[in-house]
Amino acid sequence: MTYDISENHKRALYSALRKKELRPTKQRICVYNIIMSKKDHPTADDILNRVRKNLPTISLATVYNCLETLVDCELVRQVNFDRSSTRFCPNLTPHAHFKCSETGNIFDISLDEESIRSLKAVLPKGYKADNFELSFAGSKTISSN
Amino acid sequence: MTYDISENHKRALYSALRKKELRPTKQRICVYNIIMSKKDHPTADDILNRVRKNLPTISLATVYNCLETLVDCELVRQVNFDRSSTRFCPNLTPHAHFKCSETGNIFDISLDEESIRSLKAVLPKGYKADNFELSFAGSKTISSN
DNA sequence: ATCAATAATTAGAATAATTCCATTTTACTG
DNA sequence: CAGTAAAATGGAATTATTCTAATTATTGAT
Ligand SMILES: [Mn+2]
Ligand SMILES: [Mn+2]
Ligand SMILES: [Zn+2]
Ligand SMILES: [Zn+2]
Numbered sequence: 001m002t003y004d005i006s007e008n009h010k011r012a013l014y015s016a017l018r019k020k021e022l023r024p025t026k027q028r029i030c031v032y033n034i035i036m037s038k039k040d041h042p043t044a045d046d047i048l049n050r051v052r053k054n055l056p057t058i059s060l061a062t063v064y065n066c067l068e069t070l071v072d073c074e075l076v077r078q079v080n081f082d083r084s085s086t087r088f089c090p091n092l093t094p095h096a097h098f099k100c101s102e103t104g105n106i107f108d109i110s111l112d113e114e115s116i117r118s119l120k121a122v123l124p125k126g127y128k129a130d131n132f133e134l135s136f137a138g139s140k141t142i143s144s145n
Numbered sequence: 146m147t148y149d150i151s152e153n154h155k156r157a158l159y160s161a162l163r164k165k166e167l168r169p170t171k172q173r174i175c176v177y178n179i180i181m182s183k184k185d186h187p188t189a190d191d192i193l194n195r196v197r198k199n200l201p202t203i204s205l206a207t208v209y210n211c212l213e214t215l216v217d218c219e220l221v222r223q224v225n226f227d228r229s230s231t232r233f234c235p236n237l238t239p240h241a242h243f244k245c246s247e248t249g250n251i252f253d254i255s256l257d258e259e260s261i262r263s264l265k266a267v268l269p270k271g272y273k274a275d276n277f278e279l280s281f282a283g284s285k286t287i288s289s290n
Numbered sequence: 291a292t293c294a295a296t297a298a299t300t301a302g303a304a305t306a307a308t309t310c311c312a313t314t315t316t317a318c319t320g
Numbered sequence: 321c322a323g324t325a326a327a328a329t330g331g332a333a334t335t336a337t338t339c340t341a342a343t344t345a346t347t348g349a350t
Contacts, residue, residue, distance in 0.1 A: 023346055025298065044336085059300050064337070080227050083308075085336060098272055109267055118263045119279070122254055126287030127243055134264070134279050142271030168317055170327065189307080204329050209308070211328095228337075230307060 016073040031066040041087040096134035186232040241279035
């Protein structure tokens with residue numbers, strides 16, 4: 001029983017856009033598909049280059065616009081490491097990030113329920129967090145994907 | 146029994162600089178004192194304005210240079226929230242940050258040994274972290290400092 | 291299918307934080 | 321007090337991102 005995962009993505013995109021009365025333009029669709037089709041953490045510029053394979057005339061401003069829309073619709077996450085350019089992440093589950101100082105590669109670190117609970121438990125009374133970011137920097141010895 | 150805390154700071158600064166064969170210039174001393182004397186999270190520009198009360202002719206480039214030196218010497222910490230300008234933190238103990246979405250204020254969240262241990266435990270085998278950053282964004286109901 | 295209204299895209303200018311560069315000043319050593 | 325190396329300085333350059341004004345696309349209604 002095989003099913004088209006990108007059909008699901010398409011549905012998610014259209015319904016999220018419709019909820020905010022935003023239009024499913026070919027630029028938004030393409031930017032979203034590009035992000036979902038490779039599970040890494042591209043910058044706006046990376047995304048521009050990938051999208052241009054399909055839409056050769058798309059502008060950088062549009063890529064930024066699309067990304068802002070997708071983040072607002074909670075279809076992709078935004079990740080920042082220090083002052084380097086913003087990266088975008090297709091993984092919507094709560095997770096941490098690990099940046100390898102040697103290669104610059106960014107890895108998702110999955111968090112189980114228990115970890116998430118203990119993370120949130122560090123907040124004293126009176127602090128209500130809408131979101132958190134946990135990131136590590138270091139070196140990765142065992143190589144994978 | 147009262148003692149001059151800034152005497153301790155002075156010693157820390159001089160010894161850290163000497164260790165790297167760097168000179169204790171009046172600019173470095175002043176930037177360091179400014180950061181230590183108010184336990185908040187100023188930007189380079191905030192620091193420029195504060196330091197200019199004492200050194201009216203210091204340049205922004207020098208403030209950036211001093212801050213880089215102080216961070217390298219591990220005398221102050223650097224904190225980034227999204228894409229906004231880098232902030233500097235006098236608190237060297239491992240701690241998290243909370244940014245109030247309403248006021249923009251940044252608060253230190255202290256972490257006990259147990260929390261630090263469970264934070265680091267989220268890393269799978271093969272990942273060696275040199276440092277971590279944990280930050281929350283949200284609203285703070287009870288006001289303090 | 292056509293139209294008008296509105297939203298989105300586009301190219302390029304503007305902005306903001308930070309870094310770079312060439313020159314001048316300062317700190318340390320003998 | 322030199323002489324030398326390091327640091328400070330002002331301004332230009334860089335980089336990521338946002339803004340702007342003009343063009344084009346999408347939508348919903350005829
Ligand atoms: Mn990789
Ligand atoms: Mn405050
Ligand atoms: Zn991720
Ligand atoms: Zn802090």
